[in-house]
Every structure is written in C-alpha cells, then in structure tokens.
Amino acid sequence: MTRNEIISVLGPVDEAVIADVALTGASLKELHEAVAWIGADEALVNEGHALPSARVARLIEILEPPEDEPEAPGGME
Numbered sequence: 001m002t003r004n005e006i007i008s009v010l011g012p013v014d015e016a017v018i019a020d021v022a023l024t025g026a027s028l029k030e031l032h033e034a035v036a037w038i039g040a041d042e043a044l045v046n047e048g049h050a051l052p053s054a055r056v057a058r059l060i061e062i063l064e065p066p067e068d069e070p071e072a073p074g075g076m077e
Contacts, residue, residue, distance in 0.1 A: 001028055009035060010063070020062045026055045034059035 006018050009031050021031065034056045052060060 001026065001031065006031065017062065021059060024055055024058050024062070026059055030056050031059060034063060038064055 001022055003018055005028050006021050033052065037052055037056065037060055
C-alpha cells in the first residue's frame with residue numbers, strides 16, 4: 001500500500017502511523033475493513049461478520065487510541 005493510498009483512507013495522519021500501517025503488509029481492502037471495525041465493531045458482529053483477520057486486527061491496534069487516552073478530535077489524527 002502506498003503512502004497516498006493510506007492517506008486516502010485515513011486522511012491526514014502522522015508519518016509514524018503511515019509507516020506502521022505500511023509495514024503491516026495489509027492491502028487497501030484490509031485497511032478499509034479495519035476502519036469499519038473501529039467505527040462499528042459491535043454492529044459488524046451483530047450483522048454476523050467474521051472477526052477481523054490478524055492483519056486487520058493489527059491495523060486496528062495501530063489506529064485506535066489507547067483506552068486510557070481520549071480520541072483526537074476529528075478521528076484518527
């Protein structure tokens with residue numbers, strides 16, 4: 001996945017986040033899936049979606065703020 005592809009999905013994010021996402025080897029589809037899980041994990045489970053793959057789970061770890069820190073305004077910055 002290219003830097004521009006990552007930015008097209010996540011918007012403006014820190015270069016370290018871009019590097020971490022790229023290092024996972026995930027596809028653009030997997031990045032979209034991770035973003036969907038972050039936004040609506042309970043709804044996806046209720047709809048019967050399979051749990052995220054290991055790569056998607058790693059992307060979720062990278063993109064979600066730690067539970068003890070509030071999310072940055074405007075999303076995943």
